[in-house]
Amino acid sequence: MEKQEQVEKNRKVVEKNRDYRIIRYTPWLVHFNTGACNGCDIEVLAALTPLYDPERFGVKLAPSIRHGDILVVTGAVTKKAAERLKILYEQMPEPKFVIAVGACACSGGVFHKSYSVLAGADKVVPVDIYIPGCPPRPEAILDGIVKLLKKLEEE
Amino acid sequence: MSYKDVLNKLVGEGLLTPSGEVKPHRLIYVFESGKIRELFTKLIDLAGVEGFYVSTIVGTDLMKDGKIRLDYYVVFLPQEETIVFRTFLPRENPEIDSLLDIIPGVLSGECETYDLLGVVFKGNPALKRGFFVPKDVYEKGIYPLRKDAKV
Amino acid sequence: MAITKIIEIPYSLEIPVGPQHPALHEPLLLKVYADGEEVVKVEVYTGYNHRGIEKLAERNSFYRDIFIVGRVCGICNTVHANCYVRALEQILGIEPNNRAKYLRVLAMELERIHSHMLINAVMAEIIGFESLFMNIMLDRERIMKAKEILTGNRVLADYMMVGGVRRDINDEKKNKLLKLLNKTEERVKYYKQVFMEDDTILKRLVDVGIITKTDVLKYSLIGPPARASGVKIDARASDKYDAYDEVPFNVVVKKEGDSWARMILRWDEALESINMCKYILENLPSDGNPVPDEKRLPRRFPPGEAFTRVEAPRGELTYYVMSDGKPMPYRVKIRTPSFNNIINTANVYLGHSIADVPVILVSWDPCISCMERITVLDLTTGERKRMHLKELARGGRKWVSPRYSI
Known part of the structure; x- marks a missing residue:
């Protein structure tokens, strides 16, 4: 009887955590800085350190663009960097997704009126998830990635 | 020689004219733009190569006066005192000699001032448009920092 | 060849x-x-x-520019804001009170510690020492927490304003900060020992990229690369802005001039900064509210020009601000240390x-x-x-x- 109860309890815990166990899909991130102040970049870097533990979701930094699944864009897209962003996006194999991290990548941030900036990453590549913040906390970045993965699981 | 003696000597020779200060307490010396190489060669002779470094080059567009003002901020060691050497160039055709061969550290400042304001440093082989400014701006021949630039 | x-x-x-x-x-x-x-x-x-910040700064008011200027660099945003705000204070002719000065120095020194730990972690990763990279990043999170307790945000502090700072600290926060700093000090001492004794690091870094003292001054190099070659330049010691005339510290100088000296110098500076932070927290003056009244700040600035220098973690950072009597600046020039270096x-x-x-x-x-x-x-x-x-x-x-x- 006790054993049965224990099994029930374990099953409930497993059910509750099922949202966080992404077994089939372990995305590899590629990170690209299109003219940022580096605030978002160090938060993306911090999101990959042991304190926030992204590997429980299977999230890792990909070694090359040909292995990447998710493109993480930071920075207000400057005109010179926009061409490279486009080339980088086309080099990624399907299926591919784009996450815009930070206020600058979402809509230009404080730089949206400058002559040298195309305000926002969605003017160059199609964006799936926007993560606002200046800069967003590492927990917010991981939350955005998990939301993207849950959306993919449902499809 | 200490920096005060160097500056007094150059004022005495007529190369520099003291004219006020930039807050806080940075003395300004005005010189003629044609004599810039003579001035810096004498600075190296009197203060020594290890006696100073060129910290910043600031260009300002004074559209109302028809001039472009160029400031060289020089830090004298070991007291770390900042002195401003100021000169004025005509706005229509701003040209000045480059200091690249005697002080290689001015490379970044000169390239930037050329790309953004249009001041030509004669003798600097690394000047080019598009060093910082994006293509569609420099193709129209616009210098973004000028007051009448439409960007 | x-x-x-x-x-x-x-x-x-x-x-x-x-x-x-x-x-x-x-x-x-x-x-x-x-x-x-x-x-x-x-x-x-x-x-x-190129983001066109200087042109952008001429189109916004002086006070909005404090936020734009803070986003020039995310890693050293407090020093950018501090230099700009001090230039404005020189033009206006006002000075913050002592408590505000001490708090400003505390924010800037915390930033110096985290920036130095970050670059050392990146150096460890580049030469292949991945576990050291992960460990340093883990310990760096304590400093980010300390920044969050002091200023309200981890990276972009937005802590400076004309006449003082935006927030005050109380005793509870002070004790938390002291605990975090004490733990970080032990770890920083351990990492410095690793960098001094580990064979891989010594083989990859010693005698690589040597610069002589004459070259440093001819090429206008500043900050840790200059100090690691024997040139004693530090804007904190020469300009003595904010509270640096009262907080005791040493300017660290090394003679070797190679990459190893540059990294060890950064660990030494981090230890100096930790001592400074502890001194500030224990000797904080209480001569009034460090947060100034915003409504009393003028909208139009008198004509004038100011040139301020600050010691960013990477070197000497200079700001030139010129005002001609309007509510927007006439010219803002920023020269960051990496430009020269x-x-x-x-x-x-x-x-x-x-x-x-x-x-x-x-x-x-x-x-x-x-x-x-x-x-x-x-x-x-x-x-x-x-x-x-x-x-x-x-x-x-x-x-x-x-x-x-x-």
């Missing part, structure tokens, strides 16, 4: 540029020409990060092997966030290969593990 390889290394570079773009973290392109394994020529190409040092790489190029690059402390892929063009066979910067640092060998296969 026949050139057999051209290597293009894009790396992120903090280039403070005047008029239009203050502190761009630009992915900078370094074209390295190599003969076999030895570097023969290096060219610098820039332009990816990176563009003017294209000749230090000559004579070294290719694997040393990333090591020398990281020892100037460029902005780390965009260590992108590099392209190696082998001129003899004509093939183009793309490699990660880390692989170049490890000699370009292909690793067996699938993580690094191309």
Whole structure:
């Protein structure tokens, strides 16, 4: 009887955590800085350190663009960097997704009126998830990635 | 020689004219733009190569006066005192000699001032448009920092 | 000497540029020409990060510019805001009270500690020491927490305002900060010992990228690369702005001038900063509210010009602000330290092997966030290969593990 109860309890815990166990899909991130102040970049870097533990979701930094699944864009897209962003996006194999991290990548941030900036990453590549913040906390970045993965699981 | 003696000597020779200060307490010396190489060669002779470094080059567009003002901020060691050497160039055709061969550290400042304001440093082989400014701006021949630039 | 390889290394570079773009973290392109394994020529190409900040600063009011200027560089945003705010205070002729000055110095020193830990972690990663990278990043999170307790945000503090700071601290926060600092001090001492004794680090860093004292001054290098070659320049000790005339500290200078001296100097400076922070927290003056009244600040500024310098973690940062009597500035010029350190040092790489190029690059402390892929063009066979910067640092060998296969 006790054993049965224990099994029930374990099953409930497993059910509750099922949202966080992404077994089939372990995305590899590629990170690209299109003219940022580096605030978002160090938060993306911090999101990959042991304190926030992204590997429980299977999230890792990909070694090359040909292995990447998710493109993480930071920075207000400057005109010179926009061409490279486009080339980088086309080099990624399907299926591919784009996450815009930070206020600058979402809509230009404080730089949206400058002559040298195309305000926002969605003017160059199609964006799936926007993560606002200046800069967003590492927990917010991981939350955005998990939301993207849950959306993919449902499809 | 200490920096005060160097500056007094150059004022005495007529190369520099003291004219006020930039807050806080940075003395300004005005010189003629044609004599810039003579001035810096004498600075190296009197203060020594290890006696100073060129910290910043600031260009300002004074559209109302028809001039472009160029400031060289020089830090004298070991007291770390900042002195401003100021000169004025005509706005229509701003040209000045480059200091690249005697002080290689001015490379970044000169390239930037050329790309953004249009001041030509004669003798600097690394000047080019598009060093910082994006293509569609420099193709129209616009210098973004000028007051009448439409960007 | 026949050139057999051209290597293009894009790396992120903090280039403070005047008029239009203050502190761009630009992915900078370094074209390295190599003969076999030895570097023969290096060219610098820039332009990816120009954001037009100086022009933007002329179109916004003085007070809005405090926020724009803070976003020139995320890693050293408090020093940018501090330098700009002090230039405004010089033009206006006002001075903050002592408590505000001490709090400003506390925020800037915390930033110095986290920036130095970050660049040392990146250096460890570049030479292959990944577990050290992860450990330093873990300990750095304590300093980010301390920044959050003091200023309200981890990275972009937005803590400075004309006349003082935005928030005050109470005793409870002070005790928390002291506990965090004490724990960090033990870890920093341990990491400095690792950097001084570990064989891998010593072999990769000692005698790589040596600069002499004369070269430092001729090329206008500033900050840790200058101090590691024997030149004693530090804007904190010479200008004595804010509370630096009352808080005791030493200017760390080394003689060797190679990459190893530059990294050890940063650990020494981090220890000095921890001592300064502890001194500030224990001797905080209580002569009034450090937060000024916003409604009393003038909207129009009197005409004048000011030039302020500050010691950012990477070197000397200068701001020039000119006002002509209107509510918007006439000219704002920002010259960040990486501008001098990176563009003017294209000749230090000559004579070294290719694997040393990333090591020398990281020892100037460029902005780390965009260590992108590099392209190696082998001129003899004509093939183009793309490699990660880390692989170049490890000699370009292909690793067996699938993580690094191309």
